Amino acid sequence: MELVEKIFETRELNVNMGPQHPATHGVLRLVLDIDGETIVKVTPYVGYLHRGIEKLGESMSYFQALPLTDRMDYVSAMANNIGYCIAVERLFGIEVPERAKFIRTIVGEMARIANHLLWLATHALDIGAMTVFLYCFREREWILELFEMICGARLTVTYPRIGGVKNDVPAEFLDSLWKFTEEFPTRIPEYETLIDQNRIWLKRTKGIGVISAEEAVNWGLTGPTLRGSGVPYDIRKHMPYDAYDKVDFEVPIGTEGDTYDRYRCRMMEMRQSNNIIRQCIEKLPPGPIMAETPNFTLQPKDKMMPITHPTKEHAFYIIEKACKGCGMCLRACPAKAIFGEKKQPHKIKQDLCLGCATCYVTCKFKALTIVPGGKGFPEEKLAELAVPPDKVPEDIKKAQEYLVKHFEFIKRGPKVPQGDIYIATEVPKGELGFYFISDGSGKPYRMRVRAPSFVHAGVLPRLCVGHLVADVIANIGTIDIVLGECDR
């Protein structure tokens, strides 16, 4: 017997998992100490996707930092944008029009459904149910197409803006969304029939990753991960923002605090989100979509239409006699439509020109002029029509001045009162908090992002120790992390 023990001695094994591993939902690296199949110790390593969004945010004005938030939780970018906008609006002290609030609630809940669908798809795939993945992506695609309809983008949307939303929703969008909300509740049972009664699913999720209510709060868990343990903490109810205090919805909470309960919570939440969207569409009030506070928000783009809008069809033309060939416009042109040698008169290639007026702003020698309605004319005709810039009609010039102000406003930002503010919103993954310290300038002195994924990734060792190696996969799935948000 001694001999047998000597030959088959057991040792703790040190296994590296990730950062390139399909089940870690990104670039999470775990170092596992295992004794046979049992986990003894888990050490997570994060930071592979660190881009320094907090540092970048401090170097930009409040308007410019908005697209950065898309790149945190890229699965539900819409919810991140809303969180950022609400925090900045509270800091500025501006009130958003009612219609914009409802639109934001709609798109925020759409993002929640899309996020939970992706979560369910990958979670089930990790555990071994392939079919759910395909079903979920079918509906997720539908939502992404709806996003495309309102803002042209599918993932990194940047649709909500500080003070409202970018543009009003078209009627067709509301129609197709209504159709979606009618269809979607019939789709959820499809996923549930696949896994709800499935013995493998139950065995892999029931009693796995159990965390008690007190402990979950102590760990700082939020969102469905917390509510699975039975804590009724939902920011939409506790600190209502947008239109959440005007719609009627319920918050599902679990009892056991295991993987299965968290799964049930999210499935119920999707139904609730569907309800919220329907109520919002019914109650959607008419009115403006952007706060009218010129000192704090961007003004509608119609004001600069005479120059920028393509249908107005102005042409830009360089007067040869006045051009000194300094190359300022050549460098500034975003479309690279200007050609020319140094110290020789430059030329604009009209078919490449976007009509953005950047060259007109930069020219210091009054060589660049606007030919009203001259888009598409041949070069000779433009030369004939061109007048020096000081003889260009007054309304076009006014729009021009407006454009320059607009540029400066975005670059410098508004004048913000001094102070600090922490605002949290309920994104699909949990509590997304923004903490701003303002020093009175247009840029945040400190921008801090409290990412739910970061907190949730920290709880992994607590959930995994004592379980089997295969349960690590289930636990990574159940806390619903996205590493882009965790690492920021």
Add this chain to the structure above:
Amino acid sequence: MAVVLTRIYIPPKGLPPTEIAEKIKGRFPEEVVEVIEFRDQVSVIVKRGRVLEICRYLHDDPDLSFDHLQDLCGADYHGKKEPRFEVVYNLYSIKYRHKIRIRTQVPESDPSIQSVTSIWTGANWHERECYDMFGIVFKGHPDLRRILLPEDWEGHPLRKDYPLKGPELDKDWKGFVEVVNRSKELKEFEWKG
């Protein structure tokens, strides 16, 4: 079915933040430096010496019961304020629905503060991040290592004197140089087919 869908009980709004600030001031009159109110949110600026006691009091007191640490982060007031650093605790009570912000002053000469991981376990990673980004040492932390940056990183990026584009812009990153040198070494083994 395990999950019960309920109309959850949302408690009425708890104490106003100014009252909580008064309570802290009454309990620790020596420690509180200033109370600031901005946009209905109240920050209590305290000295760092007894921050663990203050946090323990806020967490354990039955009338306050701040069970949820929303956020813990650092801030750098380089050249603007003395002392230079601040550690900010955003606290919330799920039970009573009230919130308060504690801002602790940390001087540049000795950037260290007591860790609150013994009260809120979730503070663990927040404190590691704060150490990583600002170089503030948390005494009593179980595992104080860098978290988002590599272990051999020099400097603390969120400090205001750290340049945005990194300190060594003209040089290549040393990890990249290492890879290039290694590829040169291994060139003789290249497969020439």
